[in-house]
Amino acid sequence: MKTQVAIIGGGPAGLLLSQLLDLQGIESVVLERHSREHVLARIRAGVLEWGSVEVLRNAGVGERMDTEGLLHDGSVIVWSAKHRFLIDTRRYAGRPMMAYGQTNITEDLYAARDAAGGTIIDEANDVTPHDLTGNPYVTYEKDGEQHRLDCNYVAGCDGFHGVSRASIPESILQTYEKDYPFGWLGILSRTPPLPELTYANHERGFALASMRNPMLSRYYVQCPLDDDVDEWPDERFWQELKSRFPEEIAAQIVTGPSIEKSIAPLRSFVAEPMRYGNLFLAGDAAHIVPPTGAKGLNLAISDVFYLSRALTQFYDNGSTDYLDRYSDMALRRVWGAARFSWWLTMLLHRFPDQGAFDHRAQEVELDYIASSEPAARSIAEQYAGLPFEE
Ligand code: RFL
Ligand code: PHB
DSSP: OBOSEEEEOOSHHHHHHHHHHHHTTOOEEEEOSSOHHHHHTOOOOOEEOHHHHHHHHHTTOOHHHHHHSEEESEEEEEETTTEEEEEEHHHHHSOOEEEOOHHHHHHHHHHHHHHTTOEEEOSOEEEEEEOTTSSOEEEEEETTEEEEEEOSEEEEOOOTTSSTGGGSOTTTOEEEEEEEEEEEEEEEESSOOOSSOEEEEOTTOOEEEEEEETTEEEEEEEEOTTOOGGGOOHHHHHHHHHHTSOHHHHTTOOOOOEEEEEEEEEEEEEEEOSEETTEEEOGGGTEEOOGGGSOHHHHHHHHHHHHHHHHHHHHHHOOOHHHHHHHHHHHHHHHHHHHHHHHHHHHHSOOTTOOHHHHHHHHHHHHHHHHOHHHHHHHHHHHHOOOOOO
């Protein structure tokens, strides 16, 4: 088989890339390790920057997002049981945020690819890219048979544990990594969410109240890394969650049975460069950020926007200008979001080695942000997402 762009990974990055390329008349094949059901069962991100909303609309997958997504002016931070601060993206960055689940985005992208007759090969095993600095091709196994896919370019959209980044020689790849000594325990419940997406810094640990739609809520609490979900029956979760919010907010939380419950570790990771020969990395394959800043999916979308533009330029007129600048351009946005996500994580969580001084310093920093317009503007501008480069 032959195509122009072989895309490894059928998560949001890979599917969106194939959709954007198709709109420009560029052929691609998506190779996904898991079944479609598996991919669609993952509950992950929920908050979109306005730039991401526009990319999805331009990709022709904005319709359901525009009817079902929840627009909001920003998100709220609460601390010391009484203080409240709105990260006012509409006021300071001129843009609202959109709550719309990654699961829905993935469904919308699958539907669009199916409608356009796109090729997505799921349950593809042993996907392996070859000859990345020459004439690239990808081999894989499907239903017990070996296949070879020849291509001009390979897009590595296969997430943090994929094969793409691992196929870049160690002598070329530089990685930067930071682990955090806790995880997020998240649940989904068919209950009405709080009116505002609310982050809490509390002495018992971080908590977050988020939303998917008017009858679907997503909540998280910071938990020890070695906790098991079985140790967290729903009752314990709700009690712990409520204890971390000020009383009047806790009183508004509507509880109900969880329909999903999982623990995710927090990690910062950046790999440089995001290109090796004819291989281009995009999304979690190249970088991971802790979810505190809600940036992971947004970065995947901005990488894909840059990469699709670069490939379009190449297939339009043979220029490799954008392809040559892809890694540097994408990494500037990635590092901005990596720094912001790290900073917000440090500000909002309780670390096991922190003492009373550190806690007071966190509270004083939150008080400062709430009382200083330049500080409020700075956090809102970063939360809203930095603009795409021309
Ligand atoms: P994905 O979604 O991991 O998809 C990669 C796909 O590649 C497949 N794959 C392979 N296929 C073929 N061969 C191989 N060898 C393969 N290895 C892997 C996988 O099966 C998978 O289908 O990466 P992608 O597309 O780059 O998308 C990135 C996002 O999923 C991720 O950044 C976000 O979910 C992060 N994130 C959030 N981001 C936001 O922007 N806003 C948020 O509010 C937000 N909240 C979150 C989050 C991530 C979380 N977790 C669980 C890590 C909340 C949580 C709890
Ligand atoms: C979510 O809704 O899953 C969510 C919202 C905000 C975050 C992280 C996750 O910062």
